Amino acid sequence: MIKLLNPELYEEDDRNAVRLIGAACPTCSGVFFPMQTYGCERCGADLRPRRFAAAGTVTAQARVHLHRAANPPTPFTVVALELDDGPVIRALLTSDSPPCQIGDRLVGELVDITEPDSEPRRDLRFTRAVAQ
Amino acid sequence: MTVVLNDLRPVYVVGIGLHRYQFASDTPYVALGLTAVRAALEDARLDWPAVESAYVGRALLPMAAGRAILRHLGTTGLPIAHMENASASGSTAFRHACFEVATGLCDVALALGVDKPGAAPAGRAESLSGIRNLADFAISPATHYALLADRYAHRHGVATDDFALVAVKNHRNGAKNPFAQHQKVRSLEEILGGKKIAGSFTSLQCTPVGEGAAAVIIASEAAVKRLGLDTRRAVRVSASAARSQRVYEPNVPYDAFLTAETTAMALQQARLAPKDLDIVELHDAFSVEEVEYVEAMGLCGEGKALSRLKEGAFDIGGACAVNPSGGLIAMGHPIGPTGVGQVAEIVRQLRGEAGPRQHAGARRGLAHMVGVGAVCYVHILET
Numbered sequence A: 001m002i003k004l005l006n007p008e009l010y011e012e013d014d015r016n017a018v019r020l021i022g023a024a025c026p027t028c029s030g031v032f033f034p035m036q037t038y039g040c041e042r043c044g045a046d047l048r049p050r051r052f053a054a055a056g057t058v059t060a061q062a063r064v065h066l067h068r069a070a071n072p073p074t075p076f077t078v079v080a081l082e083l084d085d086g087p088v089i090r091a092l093l094t095s096d097s098p099p100c101q102i103g104d105r106l107v108g109e110l111v112d113i114t115e116p117d118s119e120p121r122r123d124l125r126f127t128r129a130v131a132q
Numbered sequence B: 001m002t003v004v005l006n007d008l009r010p011v012y013v014v015g016i017g018l019h020r021y022q023f024a025s026d027t028p029y030v031a032l033g034l035t036a037v038r039a040a041l042e043d044a045r046l047d048w049p050a051v052e053s054a055y056v057g058r059a060l061l062p063m064a065a066g067r068a069i070l071r072h073l074g075t076t077g078l079p080i081a082h083m084e085n086a087s088a089s090g091s092t093a094f095r096h097a098c099f100e101v102a103t104g105l106c107d108v109a110l111a112l113g114v115d116k117p118g119a120a121p122a123g124r125a126e127s128l129s130g131i132r133n134l135a136d137f138a139i140s141p142a143t144h145y146a147l148l149a150d151r152y153a154h155r156h157g158v159a160t161d162d163f164a165l166v167a168v169k170n171h172r173n174g175a176k177n178p179f180a181q182h183q184k185v186r187s188l189e190e191i192l193g194g195k196k197i198a199g200s201f202t203s204l205q206c207t208p209v210g211e212g213a214a215a216v217i218i219a220s221e222a223a224v225k226r227l228g229l230d231t232r233r234a235v236r237v238s239a240s241a242a243r244s245q246r247v248y249e250p251n252v253p254y255d256a257f258l259t260a261e262t263t264a265m266a267l268q269q270a271r272l273a274p275k276d277l278d279i280v281e282l283h284d285a286f287s288v289e290e291v292e293y294v295e296a297m298g299l300c301g302e303g304k305a306l307s308r309l310k311e312g313a314f315d316i317g318g319a320c321a322v323n324p325s326g327g328l329i330a331m332g333h334p335i336g337p338t339g340v341g342q343v344a345e346i347v348r349q350l351r352g353e354a355g356p357r358q359h360a361g362a363r364r365g366l367a368h369m370v371g372v373g374a375v376c377y378v379h380i381l382e383t
Helices: B029-044 B065-073 B089-102 B141-156 B160-174 B188-192 B221-226 B254-270 B287-297 B305-311 B338-351
Strands: A010-012 A018-024 A048-053 A055-064 A076-083 A088-092 A105-113 A121-128 B011-022 B053-057 B080-083 B108-115 B196-198 B211-220 B235-244 B279-281 B364-371 B375-382
Touching (some): A055 B141, A088 A121, B011 B221, B053 B065, B089 B364, B108 B338, B141 B160, B235 B254, B235 B338
Parallel strands (some): B053 B108
Antiparallel strands (some): A055 A076, A076 A088, A105 A121, B011 B211, B364 B375
């Protein structure tokens, strides 16, 4: 089994569904991603972990042509999406995803990635959902 | 009860000086800084020992750069404070220099911005916070603003290529500014045909990386009289406002929201309305920012910036000259100097000394900077 690149950010459940590891504030009811233990950005209270489905709606997208680092190789697409569970996150589109635009539905999937001098890992990417 | 700058004794900018913003060179940062400070002293017709306190804004240089610069003017023992606040470092230095004079702690203060890329490891402290995220490694500032551009275009039904019109105007202004990093008029076709960066942005719609320095000298009314400075060339600072980012509801354009909040505070302090502004120097590191910020400031209605831009409302000679210096896109953005350089441009305009880029009849100007989207600083100056 190939290990996850960022197991503190996402996980795969028994039915292979990807879930994001976010946070909820018991004091102000805010929901956030990712989970962190420093304190709620809105009110300062201690946060509790909450799992979010890796599915949401595109609120912005940008195709990147020039990037200082070698990883990820250009071109690639960054999306902002509002998760069905509330938080707005930014993520990468899979390299084989159809182009997306604002309002499109996206779902998360774990893809194999290989970086130089490191063992293969799986990382979270999003792809445009196919209408059922 | 709290007070604002306008409640304290009046403060004036009495001297301005710059080292041209330029691509990274062999010029030591000490030479950059000294050029700007000496020019500001000469502009004010002031001797260095009269300066009682110094604030140095920098984000890329290592610690204590100010002392290494200022000692070559003659060591007077003045206090030196270094300010790091990302892109707003120079604006922060200016604000605190103004407050030191306004509160009477000193009569004459220097705000210096100086920076040089590559002098120290650069980066955002947030990347070392211990909180990982999904795609931070792939999101540069250009990509962040490309996402905002996509949202703006969708929200208002405009063509993303129209954002390049901001760059056409600002390169035209920069071509008339001897301190600008880019001094060449660019056509819309040249700008749109440039190297693609992210989203709709091409390279000439993005601020260049560079080095430089800017200095302003701030004095009390008493010091202006005591030192025999030219009162006709002294420009009053009538407002200083600063805010930082909060948690906003999903999909609120928070960069613009922060600018709206901070600008409203500054205008209230100065008892002015947006229509009263003749000059605005704002943070246009990427073309879409100018579009979003002029709306957030109230210079036009929401979704109207591009049509007003096409009408010439933000040109030199228009309703309000926005970024007559060339802005960050053409004048450049060496980080530490940028906010101080904005103040220098506004002072030059309000004195009527801006030469070929003079906005006729300019009496009130506003300087605006954001720092990594998380802090916002606004100052208003008036004659």
